[in-house]
């Protein structure tokens with residue numbers, strides 16, 4: 001277990017998971033993930049969320065060590081996704097007197113996930129309600145659709161700690177000691193990215209609180225320089241580009257489109273472009289590609305035509321961008337085809353409903369391999385992009 005110091009009466013009891021292959025069955029997590037859970041030891045004892053089924057044993061050992069024979073009075077449920085909620089039934093059976101604190105949207109979901117009747121021990125909380133534990137007072141704020149409908153966050157008033165549910169979370173186990181941003185942006189864009197407006201609403205509520213520490217459900221506890229993290233969330237949730245830069249994302253069957261994409265990168269750099277990042281959609285981490293599309297202000301899509309359509313990994317990428325509300329960016333197209341190149345028109349069509357996209361011309365059309373005249377068009381496109 002990673003040792004995480006919170007405060008004298010608030011203990012970290014979560015666990016790292018370094019063996020999961022794919023988070024949510026789709027995200028590569030080479031450095032694992034942590035399932036965070038916390039214990040508040042006061043006159044009344046509160047458990048702040050449970051953990052994934054994969055971490056039950058370690059979580060219980062951590063809890064038992066801190067409880068020293070005492071029993072929790074409350075389980076606070078901020079979110080019903082199984083990576084945090086999987087152990088609700090087990091904990092409720094282990095501590096039959098423990099009350100379960102959650103909002104009105106949470107309890108019906110609890111019945112869906114578990115065969116558990118909590119009617120005689122449920123505490124239904126609503127916006128702004130408080131729960132006194134002794135020295136500590138918990139105050140609840142609803143955060144619907146960040147990123148499930150029942151999500152709520154909890155503010156502990158005496159130590160000024162925000163238990164932020166999945167907000168401010170990251171991939172990566174705690175002992176990986178990565179910089180927060182290395183995994184937090186990928187986590188936010190891919191998991192919460194669709195819900196910019198709900199995140200903005202939560203940030204507005206948070207701005208009215210004096211927050212000294214943020215305890216998320218994944219990744220490091222944030223103790224210093226909180227303005228930095230909040231500013232990143234402001235940028236991401238407003239869909240503004242975080243950095244001036246260009247993502248070149250390519251989908252190539254036999255390598256010719258890849259060569260053209262690399263040539264485009266070289267041209268852009270020669271012309272003075274900063275932050276040019278190139279990604280192979282067949283092989284690179286798709287979630288990283290999505291992250292970079294949102295991070296940078298501009299994107300060049302380069303794709304081979306495939307059976308009259310778009311090469312599948314590009315189609316997959318564009319579907320991800322659409323699902324996450326990709327907007328407010330500048331986009332250019334390069335296509336390849338040996339008899340009827342159509343990828344540019346089809347890619348453009350897939351993005352046509354996205355808000356505030358600026359499409360930059362000319363389209364670069366490659367017929368099988370790059371020729372000097374193709375490079376000329378690429379030079380023109382680079383000038384238009386910069």
Ligand SMILES: Cc1cc2nc3c(=O)[nH]c(=O)nc-3n(C[C@H](O)[C@H](O)[C@H](O)COP(=O)(O)O)c2cc1C
Nearest residue numbers: 252253254255256257307308337338339340341368
């Ligand atoms: C299975 C398959 C289907 C293809 N379908 C089309 C097509 O519908 N229209 C077209 O112009 N080219 C088509 N092509 C040709 C490629 O788009 C073309 O050779 C292109 O240069 C491939 O670029 P790459 O070297 O980056 O893979 C197809 C190629 C393959 C392998």
